[in-house]
Amino acid sequence: MASSPYYLTTPIYYVNDRPHIGHAYTTLACDVLARFHRLDGRDVHFLTGTDEHGQKVEKSATAASKDPQSFTDEVSQNFRKLAEDMNYSNDDFIRTTEERHKRAAQAIWKAIQDNGHIYLDSYAGWYSVRDEAFYAETELTKNEDGQKIAPTGAEVEWIEEPSYFFDLSKWQEPLLEFYEQNPDFIGPDSRRNEVVSFVKGGLKDLSISRTSFKWGIPVPNDPEHIMYVWLDALTNYLTAVGYPDTENSDYSKFWPADLHMVGKDIVRFHAVYWPAFLMAAGLPTPKRVYAHGWLLNKGEKMSKSLGNVVLPEDLISQYGLDPVRYYLLREVPFGNDGYISHETMAARINSDLANDIGNLAQRSLSMVAKNCDGAVPTPGPLTEADETLLSAALDVVDSARDEFDRQAFHRGLDAIWNVVGDANRYVDSQAPWELRKTDPDRMATVLYVLAETIRHLGILIQPIMPDAAAQMLDQLAIGEDARTFAHLGPAHALTAGTSLPKPAPVFPRYVDEETVS
């Protein structure tokens, strides 16, 4: 179990988009899970990447006077930069324009086709290039110019063309049975309900090819047709583990994926179409799809037209990377929509990070520095209070694991911060500054217990705040090879007498600039 593989994915992001806080949020959640499971000794494969096909990209490239490939080569860098800026630990970055992906997408097409689930017909309807979706006549409205527009506001055009279809309508019952037998397949529950009721409402066969543009993966044996972008895009999850080579690749180790993390807007593609495609191709279905909510800017959905889109780089430069990582996962219950704002960010940074954990480390380690010759103190016999704190620090990894496995990041963090609170209460109740005068040996024990607690906390917060955690652990002179969850507990406890570097605050308070001046 401890060494079992763990494969998780972000959606592949639409290469045309400018990376915003929503993209950063999704991948951050995956990054935390990836790091957590690595620390737990698991063999993790963490995938992200970009979705680069489709008519919209083709048009954007033309508008920029570039060929689509060099256009996507260029703009996909924005997402690689996001990964660097946010300190993501993805093991792979896939682009759907890569050869390995073309191979995989054509292979899954053939598998579905060979199993008799694809047929050729023709499609006619109102199509929106921007939304990459067809709309029913009744859904359309007209704008001022009399142009028909989709509910999303996008322009639509009448398209009539030959098209291959996937027999999605036949998968209603198998899907419902699949959801029934895999109650954890979709999270959170509210999304699961939605998906189930959508499928119960009946499914129509899905048009899965286009002939009206070229920028995409050709249908096997009929290159006039380009594969539907979603079939193309979803298959990236297979590509990255080596499909269609199911023998001599990571496929056998990592497929089916443990988790597809998605935003709530694309849950249908992942929870309905994707398992249907896979079942039709005779492939195993992923274990879980989790749809998180939106980050709202003070209650309003972020959009270009409102001009209130929050960019990750702006948050990072204002607050620092690790505080932003912590804030995003602590402030908003994952799965719900939630507000983010400067006020709540500053409050979290100051109360949770600076005051609680940062000050705990600083007050403890500076006492060690001043009163124990700057070395790990030598503990005497442990009291009940000592044991209680140490076991809380050790046991919380189990709570965190449970909560993170359910994608309840806010709850996992809350559990860890309970230990921070315990430790601060312990300092006050033990009053080592008094013991310094009355009972130096006991003081040494108390400071040792605190140092051990901080060691545990440092190890535990690594997935969320890798750099800050490293600083904390550096201050305890913990070797980089001694920082996994296997090192929690007394077996790897600090060695008395180890000399320690001079402590320095890890989490500075956030002070508004206006307030300063």
Add this chain to the structure above:
RNA sequence: GGGCCCGUAGUUCAGCUGGUUAGAACGGACCGCUCAUAACGGUUAUGUCGCAGGUUCGAGUCCUGCCGGGCCUACCA
């Protein structure tokens, strides 16, 4: 039109299969401490648990209706 979710202290939210005086965090007020990043600890809530009925010995927790907010989905003339 159908379906799902939500409405609990100033704020953000916990409250599982119904059961003693409804909880946490943050903010506020007061007290304590002084090791520490003026940080830490303790004490402190007159909350009509959206409204109105109902079931029950007993409901924030189940049922019905209504009001308000969000989401999914369908659509007639």
